[in-house]
Amino acid sequence: xxxxxxxxxxxxxxxxxxxxxxxxxxxxxxxxxxxxxxxxxxxxxxxxxxxxxxxxxxxxxxxxxxxxxxxxxxxxxxxxxxxxxxxxxxxxxxxxxxxxxxxxxxxxxxxxxxxxxxxxxxxxxxxxxxxxxxxxxxxxxxxxxxxxxxxxxxxxxxxxxxxxxxxxxxxxxxxxxxxxxxxxxxxxxxxxxxxxxxxxxxxxxxxxxxxxxxxxxxxxxxxxxxxxxxxxxxxxxxxxxxxxxxxxxxxxxxxxxxxxxxxxxxxxxxxxxxxxxxxxxxxxxxxxxxxxxxxxxxxxxxxxxxxxxxxxxxxxxxxxxxxxxxxxxxxxxxxxxxxxxxxxxxxxxxxxxxxxxxxxxxxxxxxxxxxxxxxxxxxxxxxxxxxxxxxxxxxxxxxxxxxxxxxxxxxxxxxxxxxxxxxxxxxxxxxxxxxxxxxxxxxxxxxxxxxxxxxxxxxxxxxxxxxxxxxxxxxxxxxxxxxxxxxxxxxxxxxxxxxxxxxxxxxxxxxxxxxxxxxxxxxxxxxxxxxxxxxxxxxxxxxxxxxxxxxxxxxxxxxxxxxxxxxxxxxxxxxxxxxxxxxxxxxxxxxxxxxxxxxxxxxxxxxxxxxxxxxxxxxxxxxxxxxxxxxxxxxxxxxxxxxxxxxxxxxxxxxxxxxxxxxxxxxxxxxxxxxxxxxxxxxxxxxxxxxxxxxxxxxxxxxxxxxxxxxxxxxxxxxxxxxxxxxxxxxxxxxxxxxxxxxxxxxxxxxxxxxxxxxxxxxxxxxxxxxxxxxxxxxxxxxxxxxxxxxxxxxxxxxxxxxxxxxxxxxxxxxxxxxxxxxxxxxxxxxxxxxxxxxxxxxxxxxxxxxxxxxxxxxxxxxxxxxxxxxxxxxxxxxxxxxxxxxxxxxxxxxxxxxxxxxxxxxxxxxxxxxxxxxxxxxxxxxxxxxxxxxxxxxx
Numbered sequence: 023x024x025x026x027x028x029x030x031x032x033x034x035x036x037x038x039x040x041x042x043x044x045x046x047x048x049x050x051x052x053x054x055x056x057x058x059x060x061x062x063x064x065x066x067x068x069x070x071x072x073x074x075x076x077x078x079x080x081x082x083x084x085x086x087x088x089x090x091x092x093x094x095x096x097x098x099x100x101x102x103x104x105x106x107x108x109x110x111x112x113x114x115x116x117x118x119x120x121x122x123x124x125x126x127x128x129x130x131x132x133x134x135x136x137x138x139x140x141x142x143x144x145x146x147x148x149x150x151x152x153x154x155x156x157x158x159x160x161x162x163x164x165x166x167x168x169x170x171x172x173x174x175x176x177x178x179x180x181x182x183x184x185x186x187x188x189x190x191x192x193x194x195x196x197x198x199x200x201x202x203x204x205x206x207x208x209x210x211x212x213x214x215x216x217x218x219x220x221x222x223x224x225x226x227x228x229x230x231x232x233x234x235x236x237x238x239x240x241x242x243x244x245x246x247x248x249x250x251x252x253x254x255x256x257x258x259x260x261x262x263x264x265x266x267x268x269x270x271x272x273x274x275x276x277x278x279x280x281x282x283x284x285x286x287x288x289x290x291x292x293x294x295x296x297x298x299x300x301x302x303x304x305x306x307x308x309x310x311x312x313x314x315x316x317x318x319x320x321x322x323x324x325x326x327x328x329x330x331x332x333x334x335x336x337x338x339x340x341x342x343x344x345x346x347x348x349x350x351x352x353x354x355x356x357x358x359x360x361x362x363x364x365x366x367x368x369x370x371x372x373x374x375x376x377x378x379x380x381x382x383x384x385x386x387x388x389x390x391x392x393x394x395x396x397x398x399x400x401x402x403x404x405x406x407x408x409x410x411x412x413x414x415x416x417x418x419x420x421x422x423x424x425x426x427x428x429x430x431x432x433x434x435x436x437x438x439x440x441x442x443x444x445x446x447x448x449x450x451x452x453x454x455x456x457x458x459x460x461x462x463x464x465x466x467x468x469x470x471x472x473x474x475x476x477x478x479x480x481x482x483x484x485x486x487x488x489x490x491x492x493x494x495x496x497x498x499x500x501x502x503x504x505x506x507x508x509x510x511x512x513x514x515x516x517x518x519x520x521x522x523x524x525x526x527x528x529x530x531x532x533x534x535x536x537x538x539x540x541x542x543x544x545x546x547x548x549x550x551x552x553x554x555x556x557x558x559x560x561x562x563x564x565x566x567x568x569x570x571x572x573x574x575x576x577x578x579x580x581x582x583x584x585x586x587x588x589x590x591x592x593x594x595x596x597x598x599x600x601x602x603x604x605x606x607x608x609x610x611x612x613x614x615x616x617x618x619x620x621x622x623x624x625x626x627x628x629x630x631x632x633x634x635x636x637x638x639x640x641x642x643x644x645x646x647x648x649x650x651x652x653x654x655x656x657x658x659x660x661x662x663x664x665x666x667x668x669x670x671x672x673x674x675x676x677x678x679x680x681x682x683x684x685x686x687x688x689x690x691x692x693x694x695x696x697x698x699x700x701x702x703x704x705x706x707x708x709x710x711x712x713x714x715x716x717x718x719x720x721x722x723x724x725x726x727x728x729x730x731x732x733x734x735x736x737x738x739x740x741x742x743x744x745x746x747x748x749x750x751x752x753x754x755x756x757x758x759x760x761x762x763x764x765x766x767x768x769x770x771x772x773x774x775x776x777x778x779x780x781x782x783x784x785x786x787x788x789x790x791x792x793x794x795x796x797x798x799x800x801x802x803x804x805x806x807x808x809x810x811x812x813x814x815x816x817x818x819x820x821x822x823x824x825x826x827x828x829x830x831x832x833x834x835x836x837x838x839x840x841x842x843x844x845x846x847x848x849x850x851x852x853x854x855x856x857x858x859x860x861x862x863x864x865x866x867x868x869x870x871x872x873x874x875x876x877x878x879x880x881x882x883x884x885x886x887x888x889x890x891x892x893x894x895x896x897x898x899x900x901x902x903x904x905x906x907x908x909x910x911x912x913x914x915x916x917x918x919x920x921x922x923x924x925x926x927x928x929x930x931x932x933x934x935x936x937x938x939x940x941x942x943x944x945x946x947x948x949x950x951x952x953x954x955x956x957x958x959x960x961x962x
Contacts, residue, residue, distance in 0.1 A: 052253015053253065098128040132279050179289065188277075189258065237254035242272065247684055293397045303408060332344075376514075385404075403539065413454070413614075415439070452623075488544065492648070522742075523737050548590060553591040588617060644728070716861075768858060799847050802843075873959065
């Protein structure tokens with residue numbers, strides 16, 4: 023993602039016309055000096071300085087975690103290097119006075135601490151971010167904590183583990199420099215046994231060094247526009263490159279530097295375990311058995327020869343191996359199913375993407391023993407599943423359709439594909455060439471050419487239609503606890519998504535992949551390069567590769583990762599391309615390395631703007647798209663949380679700072695022409711939800727209308743916002759769901775009835791592995807009085823994982839005005855499977871202004887509490903007019919605030935006069951709640 027909306031579409035056209043992978047004349051260095059102050063956004067209210075919190079005496083807690091780790095909690099302090107006025111050899115001792123330091127948040131960033139300590143106000147609200155100096159990213163910072171060694175650990179070897187810092191760090195303990203960590207995605211592991219005070223307090227100090235090229239953020243405003251998207255920070259590679267500012271997030275003033283992941287202690291014996299790797303193999307197409315191969319590095323950390331026994335367990339399956347290690351020897355120990363029959367499993371529980379089955383998970387426990395005593399342990403959660411990929415490949419003399427199974431092909435010493443000397447097809451898509459001498463028997467011929475030249479991802483031998491969206495970053499301040507992130511994954515699962523693209527690797531942390539595993543989300547995983555020919559390439563290739571290797575080794579056991587990709591929109595520089603392809607082949611060997619996010623076996627990315635005629639989506643639908651977007655305005659309730667009252671309406675500079683682009687004028691014009699010019703914030707937002715709903719549903723339905731006949735997946739730009747935003751999202755940063763969310767939920771349901779808006783063809787899209795027979799499909803048309811004016815029905819048998827064409831909706835020619843076209847699919851017992859409503863302009867009608875003349879529809883509800891935190895509500899329209907676009911919220915009865923997160927089975931639905939609908943709602947909390955409704959013409 024690299025340009026404002028209007029420029030995006032233009033760039034896409036240029037790409038198609040000139041067939042170039044480098045479409046930009048000049049590289050983007052971002053701003054070279056701060057922008058003219060006259061172009062900065064202005065608020066109608068002043069900045070309110072928060073109250074600085076008083077210093078609290080640190081109290082460190084060692085929190086037990088997996089693998090015997092003790093996470094260092096609560097006792098952290100932080101100060102700028104300038105204010106510290108000392109070096110690590112003093113700061114990391116008890117002789118240093120840290121009384122003036124801030125209490126620090128770890129894990130967290132520098133800015134996280136400064137906001138939580140009241141130095142700066144919440145940067146997510148209004149224009150507060152402009153009042154935070156951009157010097158935070160241009161200076162060093164010190165973190166400091168103290169801890170005592172538990173009495174029962176004093177005779178063991180001790181390791182200090184850093185799960186992630188940014189950008190670089192020097193680590194000091196008790197006056198001694200332990201070493202450094204370079205890049206945001208490398209772990210730091212230090213043997214601290216020689217430096218540990220086992221009887222008295224230990225002092226740990228961490229010097230955070232900022233990125234050398236932080237760049238200058240561009241501040242969005244009506245006059246300044248959306249800005250250049252990134253800049254110099256891209257030179258630094260393995261970091262959060264979007265934190266310099268993009269068209270969906272402002273410049274984050276510290277560039278997310280700090281100790282952003284856990285720091286822990288680990289006490290071990292003489293032998294340690296590292297880099298475990300689990301590979302599962304199925305005898306496809308048979309899935310009734312599985313073979314598991316396990317390997318791990320076992321390291322003797324002493325000066326003496328050690329006899330070690332490595333023991334493994336998966337549930338009640340046990341296996342072990344004894345080895346002799348020379349002083350400081352490291353050896354890779356492998357458990358092969360040919361030698362360990364217990365690793366040949368019958369009737370395994372398979373991991374499936376959401377909608378295709380359950381994402382079943384197993385836990386491997388490895389224990390290293392010496393002298394019958396536990397020395398070290400590792401836990402690995404994994405899924406039994408196998409990935410393969412349908413691709414078009416240049417064999418040298420001809421392009422063939424082939425299926426690539428990385429595990430089968432891993433017997434080759436090097437990757438089969440040459441991604442540098444690639445071939446362009448007549449579809450304006452590039453394909454890889456086979457390397458000279460590559461063994462073609464390692465590829466399986468595929469006679470199904472309907473998907474040529476596009477990629478198809480397969481799991482456990484089954485084609486997976488990929489639907490979901492991009493995460494530009496999980497959170498602009500890297501607030502990435504499980505508690506904070508999990509509701510987003512629940513929302514993705516409930517919307518029937520099955521893939522998340524980790525755009526330029528901005529969301530690379532353990533909990534992200536854990537949650538993807540648990541919720542059945544495939545991951546398209548980028549590394550840290552953005553648009554070729556526009557964003558800058560990295561300066562330090564070695565640092566980039568070191569971080570990439572660390573990421574592959576650390577996360578390769580997660581079943582959710584389906585694709586490794588080097589960059590956004592382009593190929594890696596040749597010197598990096600070969601190294602990355604080799605790394606993935608050697609260190610993983612179970613996944614495809616996709617060298618480009620928009621051309622290699624893919625369609626180009628975009629467009630990202632509002633289509634005045636949503637039928638255009640059907641015209642452009644093709645292949646696999648990693649980016650397709652349109653504006654998504656929040657609800658009025660969300661906007662009120664973003665900014666002061668004075669800035670909320672009419673549209674203000676603060677809207678623009680929160681990513682309301684100048685290119686969204688077409689979107690606003692469409693609201694005005696279709697629904698009438700808005701008179702208030704609430705009026706504007708309720709009308710915006712109508713556009714949100716129609717455009718997001720149509721994006722998914724357009725691709726689905728060509729399922730396996732041309733298309734294999736589409737990912738929204740974006741499903742997830744990194745901060746309070748006005749564009750490209752399906753829900754808010756604080757979990758409020760929009761029309762775009764429920765449109766996606768509707769379109770992506772596993773069995774979905776839909777109508778092609780261009781041809782009026784009615785079809786059923788089944789993106790599940792379940793067949794349905796003797797179904798009934800119905801089409802009904804209702805006028806604005808709720809009266810039926812036309813109906814048609816037919817029977818249908820629905821095959822699994824296929825598109826089934828039903829009939830053409832031949833609407834009466836004499837109808838004129840606004841009509842509700844309702845499609846319904848029921849099973850053979852009459853149970854509703856899918857229902858889909860379209861508001862249509864028929865005859866001479868060009869707008870929905872008639873909606874504004876409807877009287878308010880009165881709703882009532884009854885509640886049936888089925889379980890704690892989960893209720894079923896029956897909503898009834900008691901009036902004589904249709905209730906349009908009903909949006910429900912749970913409200914805390916005590917404080918009258920919307921309960922978030924709350925998970926609704928449906929939203930933005932319509933009820934005809936006298937009609938009822940059951941909605942299931944899940945939420946957490948003990949407070950009394952009640953149901954509230956809003957909509958186009960709704961009261962309750």
